[in-house]
Ligand code: ADP
């Protein structure tokens with residue numbers, strides 16, 4: 119069975135002038151365990167909204183998200199907490215999602231604490247290990263988000279997501295904000311995690327060229343709908 123099934127998913131926004139914006143307008147697709155699925159489409163077609171609705175940052179207007187066989191809209195208590203751990207999102211603008219008053223070490227450790235994974239030296243070691251995994255180091259743990267570049271902040275966001283050992287990661291523009299020299303490093307990290315821990319990815323990008331070579335399949339979105347799903351190798355980037 120697929121790890122994720124998205125069925126007739128809709129997310130409509132009520133605008134101030136009483137119009138309804140159908141940002142996600144009936145999505146249907148599934149992702150297999152260990153697969154990398156790229157969701158592409160021009161700016162404003164609903165990709166980020168789809169990602170946020172899948173992970174339940176937004177409540178769906180209609181439809182279902184089935185994760186590991188369970189309807190995530192109906193999860194309660196421990197199941198809900200487990201889902202919060204198993205699915206993680208890495209944001210396009212991590213600055214908006216990194217608490218400016220928390221040190222990077224604290225930001226990365228927060229999930230470890232919430233889910234009671236490690237304490238004491240093990241917790242510190244784990245934070246340092248994660249910093250190294252994304253090309254930073256332990257000296258960075260005591261600093262604050264504004265002291266880092268955009269690419270570094272994105273890597274902090276990745277370390278935070280990995281800290282709680284998720285099964286599934288949704289990454290919005292996972293590499294486009296990174297320096298070219300770091301892109302390969304982050305791609306390798308994602309691929310290693312997939313090989314060693316069976317992670318599954320939903321990568322969101324406006325640019326097909328950017329994620330074509332790291333995705334197994336690509337879904338093309340247009341005006342809130344999927345207009346094509348195909349093996350990445352069969353799609354060609356627009357000239
Ligand atoms: P993409 O990620 O493909 O660039 P988005 O999902 O960010 O697209 O946006 C899809 C549409 O939904 C856009 O028209 C955007 O303006 C609108 N939108 C996104 N978030 C909100 C929101 N919170 N409230 C109202 N409209 C939104």
Ligand code: ADP
Pocket residue numbers: 247248251280281282283284285307310311314315317
């Ligand atoms: P390393 O080779 O240094 O262990 P990897 O690239 O394999 O690094 O992994 C990066 C980090 O993610 C490591 O700290 C690894 O322990 C951690 N990690 C371990 N299990 C998982 C998991 N299930 N999901 C995500 N990250 C994990």
